[in-house]
Amino acid sequence: MTDLDPVPDDGISAFGAATLDASMLDPQTRRAAPLGGALFSVTESTTLGACLDPGPAHAAARADRAGARDDAPAPAMSAGERAARLVWAHIAEPRDPKAHALVDALGHEEALSAVEESPDKWENFTTRLRALDLDEQRRRLDVVGARVLVPGDEEWPTGLDELPETPHALFVIGEGDLACAAERSVALVGARAATHYGQRIAAQIALGVGAHGVSVVSGGAFGIDAAAHRGALAGDADTVCVVAGGVDRVYPTAHEELFARVRERGVIVSEMPLGFAPMRQRFLHRNRLIAALAPGTVVVEAGLRSGSLSTARRAEELNRVVGAVPGPVTSAASAGCHELVRDGVAVLVTGAEDVMELVGSYGPRATTRDTLPVLARPEDAVGPRARLVWDALPLREPTSLERVARTAGRPEREVVSALGELLAAGLAAREDGGWRKA
Numbered sequence: 001m002t003d004l005d006p007v008p009d010d011g012i013s014a015f016g017a018a019t020l021d022a023s024m025l026d027p028q029t030r031r032a033a034p035l036g037g038a039l040f041s042v043t044e045s046t047t048l049g050a051c052l053d054p055g056p057a058h059a060a061a062r063a064d065r066a067g068a069r070d071d072a073p074a075p076a077m078s079a080g081e082r083a084a085r086l087v088w089a090h091i092a093e094p095r096d097p098k099a100h101a102l103v104d105a106l107g108h109e110e111a112l113s114a115v116e117e118s119p120d121k122w123e124n125f126t127t128r129l130r131a132l133d134l135d136e137q138r139r140r141l142d143v144v145g146a147r148v149l150v151p152g153d154e155e156w157p158t159g160l161d162e163l164p165e166t167p168h169a170l171f172v173i174g175e176g177d178l179a180c181a182a183e184r185s186v187a188l189v190g191a192r193a194a195t196h197y198g199q200r201i202a203a204q205i206a207l208g209v210g211a212h213g214v215s216v217v218s219g220g221a222f223g224i225d226a227a228a229h230r231g232a233l234a235g236d237a238d239t240v241c242v243v244a245g246g247v248d249r250v251y252p253t254a255h256e257e258l259f260a261r262v263r264e265r266g267v268i269v270s271e272m273p274l275g276f277a278p279m280r281q282r283f284l285h286r287n288r289l290i291a292a293l294a295p296g297t298v299v300v301e302a303g304l305r306s307g308s309l310s311t312a313r314r315a316e317e318l319n320r321v322v323g324a325v326p327g328p329v330t331s332a333a334s335a336g337c338h339e340l341v342r343d344g345v346a347v348l349v350t351g352a353e354d355v356m357e358l359v360g361s362y363g364p365r366a367t368t369r370d371t372l373p374v375l376a377r378p379e380d381a382v383g384p385r386a387r388l389v390w391d392a393l394p395l396r397e398p399t400s401l402e403r404v405a406r407t408a409g410r411p412e413r414e415v416v417s418a419l420g421e422l423l424a425a426g427l428a429a430r431e432d433g434g435w436r437k438a
Contacts, residue, residue, distance in 0.1 A: 077150055081107070084108035084111075084112045085150050086148060089168040089171075093281070094165065094282065099111075102114065144247070144248045146247055146274065148169050148170070148171055149172055150168075150169050154179065158179070159294070160292050163288060163318070170270070171272070171274065174263040174268055175265065181238040182240060182293045182294065184295075186216065186217070186294055186359055187290050187293065187294035187297040188205060188206055188218050188225075188228035188300055189299055189300070189308040190223060190224025190225070191303055191336075192221050192222040194223030194300075194301050194333065198325075198333060198334075199227040201300055201325055201351075202228045202231060203227045203228070204231065205228075205298065206228045206234075207235045207352070209356060210232045210238075215237060215238040216231070216237065216239045216240070219241065219243070220243055220251075222252060224300045224301055229241060229262060232266075233265055239265065239266040240266055241259065241262045241269070243268060243278065244278035244285070246274040247274065248274045249277065283307060284307065287308075288314045291320060294320070296322070297312055297315040297320055298323040298349060299337050300337075301327060301337065302334070302335075302337055309340065312345060312346060316345050322340065322345055323358050324338075324346035324347070324349065326338065385418050386418040386421040386422050389404065389418035389422065390437065391408070392404050392408035394436050395436065395437050398429075398432055400434055401416065
């Protein structure tokens with residue numbers, strides 16, 4: 001978590017005066033509860049329902065991608081419950097024990113009424129409640145093209161219902177369908193400070209499982225997460241990026257282009273409302289969503305203090321299958337993976353075929369070694385003789401034809417022919433009368 005940028009705001013500083021929809025209040029009285037000397041305005045506005053509705057455009061995309069029927073039943077949750085969940089998502093941190101205890105005891109609507117009636121008792125919630133403007137939130141949702149999901153919605157991933165602290169709501173952006181992607185998926189997680197080996201394996205596994213219709217779930221961070229998303233996108237597979245802040249905040253900022261590609265093919269999801277910063281503790285909360293979304297979790301590369309280990313252990317608690325990719329026994333970057341295997345938390349996996357075997361509940365579409373796509377190398381585009389000469393070329397400083405022939409152990413006339421093939425393939429470059437890898 002050391003790469004967190006300092007973020008001064010908590011995501012709500014731009015909100016205006018607080019307003020509440022009437023459906024959030026006590027259904028018996030429909031009264032405006034006093035809070036800190038001010039009254040919330042009570043309206044029968046439909047704007048809140050609009051910001052919770054995924055919208056016709058996404059519904060059409062969902063029908064096309066998931067085969068949804070036109071006569072699918074509407075969500076059973078009442079408008080008041082949906083509105084109250086949206087409010088709780090803004091005023092309480094994920095996994096806040098007081099919030100979940102209150103909601104579990106009273107339900108979201110009645111719990112919100114209890115906060116309004118006893119503001120001093122629930123001061124940790126009323127601070128944000130005073131600043132919350134749902135009309136402004138609707139405007140921001142419309143601007144960024146995000147949607148809000150609650151349990152019972154068609155796009156709500158049912159795996160999250162197994163969490164002891166189910167999110168109050170989810171904020172989603174992207175052309176994909178979250179429930180459809182999560183149903184047949186695998187989570188690929190690991191260290192931010194990943195090695196080239198780890199990133200290559202992550203991309204290879206993502207590409208391999210994606211070729212068989214399996215989505216990739218990860219967290220959008222540097223290292224393994226980014227490699228997993230890119231591998232899935234390279235195979236034109238769905239990918240789900242679970243973030244620790246609002247879906248309108250690209251973090252890390254260097255992944256702006258990657259996040260844009262994820263939105264085009266998959267979804268970015270968070271339980272934090274728009275504008276909220278990716279604070280340290282929210283990454284740990286985010287990890288449990290990754291573990292719950294996918295039927296299986298694979299740790300590709302992780303040190304002993306990597307946050308991805310918490311994802312793996314939470315997945316085990318949720319009775320998900322867990323895999324870990326081995327690394328050199330001398331590598332601190334893989335020590336966490338080795339620990340998971342040693343402790344019996346994870347099964348050792350070495351590639352996409354092992355991952356597909358691990359999550360074998362996917363059924364007849366599961367891959368085999370014979371059908372698994374191989375991640376191509378650039379030099380695979382030329383013949384064996386040209387590859388031999390390519391191996392003999394230096395990476396930076398050009399060298400003479402004679403030295404290349406001597407290193408490759410081939411006649412100069414054969415090397416000249418191979419260099420021509422490599423040059424045409426863009427794998428060799430001629431510079432200052434010598435040759436090197438392009």
